[in-house]
Each structure stands twice: as C-alpha cells, then as structure tokens.
Amino acid sequence: MKFSPSLANLIDALRALPGVGPKSAQRMTLHLLERDREGALALATALETAVAKIGHCSRCRNFTELEICEICCDPRRDHKLICVLETPADVLAVEQSGSFRGLYFVLMGHLSPIDGIGPREIGLDAFQQRVLDEGISEVILATNPTVEGEATAYYLTDMLLPHGVRVSRIAHGVPLGGELEYVDGSTLAHAFSGRRLLQQEQ
C-alpha cells in the first residue's frame, strides 16, 4: 500500500527522533492525524522556535536563549570551580544530583580525531585561556568513562597541569563504558565527592 506523499513524508521525518523506527513513526503519524492535529501543529511550532532561539552560552557552551546562560550568571555559584562535561544532558544529570555548585564547560562532544574533532572543535583553546585569565581554583573533569571521554580528560589534564591549574577527575562510581546522562543522582554525588587530584607525570 502506498501512503499519500505528505503522510509518507511525515513518517520519514519522525525518524529524525532517536529511538523511533519505521513502525513507531507510522503509529505516531496515524495517532497525530487521527486524534491530535492540534498537538502536531504545536510540535511543529515548538521545533521551529527552539531551532531559531536556542544557541550556545558564550561562556560555557551549554544550550541557552541568552548570550550568557543562567548558570554562568548565577552569583550564588562558585565561579572559581569549573566542571567539564560532554553534553547538555550531562549538565542536567549533574544539576539534578545537586552534587555540584560551580560552573560548567560543555564540550558538545569529545575528542575524536577520526571524525575531525580536535581540541579547537570542542572549544579547548578558548577554555584554556579562560581558566588562566580567571584564576580558576579547580577544573573537574566529568567526561564520560569511555575511550573518547578518557582521552579527552587526558588531553585536558596535559593542557592544564603545566600551568599549575588544579585538575581532578570524578570518581568512577560511574560504571565503565556507561553514559553519564543515565546514572542516578546518588552515584553521581559519590563520584563528585570521591574525585582525586591528578598529578603531573614525572
């Protein structure tokens, strides 16, 4: 059976959503058309608005509609402490655990030379400058405990330690190979408190 073109097109477009295969895309399409056309239009508007308005904070690179995000502007947070993470979802996970009250720096990825993602692509040149200019007391590395996340943490350590910056890595209460975003709050709190200082290699 051929679907009518705009129906087939919607099924196809829904597959841009992670975890949505052909069968669920079809169910979603029929559901929206049968029972929630208003919801479909609201979703269209929300998508367009979010894409148009949401950019990156000029200090921490997290998602925001502002030039500098609310966390970076918050005077109640410790502005001398920066936690480096891979994604906005990771920021959310750490915030929800309540285990950290400093600022963030969001790499929006990790080092991946094969994909052409080097230090500049994840903002490390500007980050180094900021850490030195602002006399940051400690940089906490909270990249994922995956091969790429570890390599990125290693690179950051190597970049900052020669300048006398205090650098730490969150403890691996986070299961190896896992993704930060899926870890529960108390495990994350444990990982923060158990962080260990990294020493410059001899």
Add this chain to the structure above:
Amino acid sequence: MKFSPSLANLIDALRALPGVGPKSAQRMTLHLLERDREGALALATALETAVAKIGHCSRCRNFTELEICEICCDPRRDHKLICVLETPADVLAVEQSGSFRGLYFVLMGHLSPIDGIGPREIGLDAFQQRVLDEGISEVILATNPTVEGEATAYYLTDMLLPHGVRVSRIAHGVPLGGELEYVDGSTLAHAFSGRRLLQQEQ
C-alpha cells in the same frame, strides 16, 4: 535546573507523540538541537504539511490528500466487496497481508455510546446508503475483537442483514482482546479466508 523556555516547550510538545515520556522527550530535544537541527525543521514542515493536506476519502473515510483515495479509484480491485475496519492503521495491516483485494470502509473509531460516538459519528448512515445503492455483494466486518469492536460489528450486521446484504466477520485467528494493527500478515490472511457468513437471527 530550569530549562530555557523554548527548550522546555519542545520537550513538552514532543509528549504529544504516543509512547514518548518526559525522559525520552528530553533526549529527543537534546539530540535534535545538538545533532540534527535540519531534521527538526524538516519534521516541523512535514507536520504542518500533513495536517494541512491530509483529509478523509469521501468514499471510504481513509486518510488521503485526494477527494477520493487511490484504493477507491483502483479499477483492478473488486468494487463489490467492502471490508469495514476501525482505523487507517488497520487498512495498512490488511494491505500488507495481501489477503484482500476489495475496497474498504474506515470507521475512524467504533461505537462508544459513553463517549457520544454513535452510528452517525462513524459514518454508518452514509455507509448503509452506499451498500444498498451500489449493490455490494459482501460486507466483511474486520473491526477489532474487543468489546467495542464486537458491538460495532453486531450493529452493522443488524443494520445490513434485513436488506438482504451478505455480511461476514473475519475469523478470529486474531487473538481476542488484541488489536488488528499488531497482527502478522499470515494470521490476517487466515482470518480472511476463514470468515463465516452471518445469518439473520430467527
């Protein structure tokens, strides 16, 4: 952590999709903004186009962008045989099973007096007229084997038999309480071939 308003709004709007809870809506939002803004805009356009263009076939009530859908216009199909189903997804399931080459009539629901859905709301008055006007040789009832689907089939039987119309019900190879849309093609094929003629009650 407060999300920025247009981000929170998109998370919320994604919940219009069936099977999408708060956690997956959040993942979808971050994924689209981080990695697929083009896909997000394409989805917005596809939603708007589908809502604007897709209406119901004036003969079978299935989704179509045309006045009369492609199935209803197809001269290779048996125009004297009509299968009555609840939803467009059911049409799709039957089409994919390849077990039926007549036309369809899609109720877009079933009788549900509690919800104010009577015979008129599911198009039965016009359907009866059509069956009589066009000298339909057989009406196959393929509503779901649920309480409401059975009640709807019973109503249709009662409506058509007194006019001498041949009425059949697909065999219940379809598991009781199940939904037609999730049944595999060969079970559906079996259900069609094993259909039994309904007799007027004595």
